[in-house]
Amino acid sequence: MESPGSLDILLVAPPGLEPVLAEEARSRGFAPAEPGPGGVRITGGWPEVWRANLELRGATRVLARIGAFRAMHLAQLDKRARRFPWGETLRPDVPVRVEASSTRSRIYHAGAAAERVSRAIAETLGAPVSDDAMVVVKVRLDDDLCTISVDTSGESLHKRGHKVAVGKAPMRETLAALFLRQCGYAGTEPVVDPMCGSGTFLIEAAEIGLGLLPGRTRSFAFESLATFDAAVWERMRTQAAPPAPPLRFLGADRDAGAIRMAEANAGRAGVEGVIDFRRQAISDLVAPEGPKGLVMVNPPYGGRIGERELLRGLYGTLGKVLRAGFSGWRVGIVTSEPALARATGLPFLPPLPSVPHGGLKIGLHRTGPLP
Incomplete structure (x- = not known):
């Protein structure tokens, strides 16, 4: 489990533009801002997660890794998912959705993995599981390592909340x-x-x-997490330009x-x-x-x-x-x-x-x- 002050944070980038997003992240004081396939990695606490959603113009979404464990088969995934400290991040009164992917792992059925983790969250934390939940838990199985992340953005960050009217070929x-x-x-x-x-x-x-x-007027999924501090967020969001x-x-x-x-x-x-x-x-x-x-x-x-x-x-x-x-x-x-x-x-x-x-x-x- 990551300590609260050292989350591994992934800034999802449009494919091919990871280095450009890394430049933007560095210019806003995020570190280490290392580009890689699919995004840019930074580290920090939950306030850094909130600030990334609020300030970064090029990120598609912000994922926070909340833990990882080895799982060789579905029974082991089920057992370890039930021991996972979901309550440190998720709230029992907020619906969640689980999405899973599998690469080079003995657990190759992503749908079955998502089902096991969903059941573990519902039965140990009590949070309802819903297909249209804003809070999304992402389970990535890679070489038998199960990495658990939460999508802190909700709707894609290109949706600033201002552009309601669009033409035939809108630019994100x-x-x-x-x-x-x-x-x-x-x-x-x-x-x-x-x-x-x-x-x-x-x-x-x-x-x-x-x-x-860019995020000054919209809402985010992280506002529905157990780690959210409304007072800190309000100060961050209303800083003078x-x-x-x-x-x-x-x-x-x-x-x-x-x-x-x-x-x-x-x-x-x-x-x-x-x-x-x-x-x-x-x-x-x-x-x-x-x-x-x-x-x-x-x-x-x-x-x-x-x-x-x-x-x-x-x-x-x-x-x-x-x-x-x-x-x-x-x-x-x-x-x-x-x-x-x-x-x-x-x-x-x-x-x-x-x-x-x-x-x-x-x-x-x-x-x-x-x-």
Whole structure:
């Protein structure tokens, strides 16, 4: 059993972006922040678990390991699960759900393992077991070692609680935040999105610039654990934001419905005062006055919204407008089709690894400051 002050915490990351999340975690004071397949490992007590859920923009969820033991067969798993100190973490009045996985273990039936652990929790702690419980216990059997973790997030952390309205191909907030970081965005420069859709990139950028924490208005599964301290959490959640730079953000889209969605989402996030949304075609895009910054865009791509060949002209127009009017600005384009990115004619830096999103592999294509 881990001691209360040294939990092994896994920050689940979008596949391929583990090193980027590790950078973010280090920047927020989490240690050791070691990236690996599927996530980033940090250590700390329960307050670190709460703070990770509250502050980290790129994490998908936060798992806390609460113990481990060897189990060679189901009877042994059952016996040791019944001796496990569930009451140190779980509450008898809060429903739980158990999910299990098995790799290279003699207990190879994950469903049977989950059933045994569920029964042990119900009969020793008294907690009800429910398929739709927010508190999820994760049982991982790997080489006969049974590791017990609890999902402290509940709903995926990309659900900030602000973006109710979305378009056809919404960008997840967690991905948007990590892509912004890969483009060098740190909250101190303007951001323009000429195909803003429901406004994800701009809302994330504005929150970063204003020092607003991503989890500030939502609830989490850890609030229903026995380890939760409401007074400490309230102090953590209501810390004052640092002074914000006087930034302006610009979002454009030719779809009036998209602009209405984006404005409503920005209002719910509390950043409507710093983002200007306008209905506008790409060909009419003009760089805002003032300091140079970042153009961040997730255009439609073939196989998802439209046919690739029909989109080449759109990407070509985007590249022409940016090359002509955005000297000194950096550009980040997210697409599943490298050929469409190349159709912009922009001077991209070496490619980054692609990441899965909505059944596709998408990639971020970045430039340095445009000439």
